[in-house]
Amino acid sequence: MREFKNKVAVITGAGNGFGLEFAKECAERQMKVVIADIEEDDLKNTEKIVKEMGAETLAIVTDVSIYDEVKKLADRTIEKFGSVDLLFNNAGVVVAGPVWELPIREWDWIMGSNVYGIIHGLKAFIPIMLKQDTPCHIVNSASVAGLLTTQNMVAYHTTKHASVALTESTNYSLQAINSKIKMSVFCPGFVQTDLDNCDRHRPERFKIDPNEPYYESAAYKAGIERGHYVINNGMPIDSIRQSVFMAIEEEQFYILTHPQYNLVIGKRVKDMLEGKNPDVSMFFN
C-alpha cells in the first residue's frame, strides 16, 4: 500500500502507546482515521489530537475481546466512510507469572485481548476488504515475545506466538486466493508506552478478584515491578511509526525493531533444528 491520502484506517488500542502513534501518522498522511479503545477518556484524547491535525475521525469505544463490538466497529466504519484500507489490530495487555500460579481469569483476559482481539478484527474486516478488492494492508501487533520465549511470561508469550501464527497463516490464505490484502506482523521489543499500567484496562468481567491470593503473591508483585522497569527503560516510541509505515509501503511482513534480539531468535531455531534442548542459561538472571 503506497497511497494513503483520503484512505480509511482503523486502529484498535488507539488511546495510548503504539495505537496513538499510528493514529498520528495516519492523520499526518491525510487519512480518515477510525480509532477504537476500551478507555473512553483516552480515546477522546486521541480524537482531539488527530482532529487538531486536520483528520476526519470516528471514535468508537470498543472492547476487542467481544466480537459483537468489533463487528459494530466495522459496520460503523463502512456507514461513515464507505471503505476500509488499513487495519491495525493493535490493542493488547500483558500478564506475568508462572502457569501454575496464574488464575484462569488472567488467561481469559489476556487471550481475549491479545488473541481473540486479532481474530475478531480479521473476521470482521477481511470480508469487507475482499469485497472491495482494492489494495489494503493489515498490521497485527504481536511482539518479539512471539518469536522467542523467556521465563515467567508464559501467558504473554502464548498470546504473541499465537498472533504471529494467526498473521502468517492468514497471509498464506490471502495470497493463495490472489487477494490484494497484504499483511504485516509487528514484533517490537520493549518500547516506552503505557503497557505496564494495563491493569487499568480490565473489562468488568476480568477485574482483579480481591479474594484471589495470587494478587498478594511475590510472583505477582515482581511481575508488576519488572513490567514498569522494562517498559520505562525501553526504546523511545518516536521512531516506531515511521518504521511501521515504511514496512506497509514496502509490503514487509515481519516488522522487527530491536536487532539485539535477532541472535536469540536465531539461536532458538538453530537449537531446534540441531536437536538441542532450549538454552535455559540465557534467561536465568
Ligand SMILES: NC(=O)c1ccc[n+]([C@@H]2O[C@H](COP(=O)([O-])OP(=O)(O)OC[C@H]3O[C@@H](n4cnc5c(N)ncnc54)[C@H](O)[C@@H]3O)[C@@H](O)[C@H]2O)c1
Ligand atoms: N510497549 C512494548 O514494549 C510492546 C512490545 C511489544 C509488543 N507490544 C504490543 O503492542 C500493542 C500495543 O501496546 P502498547 O505498548 O501501545 O500499550 P498501551 O497500554 O500504551 O496501549 C494499549 C491500548 O490498548 C487498549 N486496550 C487494552 N485492552 C483493550 C481491549 N480489550 N479492547 C480495546 N482496547 C484495549 C488500552 O486501553 C490502551 O489504550 C499490544 O498488543 C502490546 O502487547 C508492546
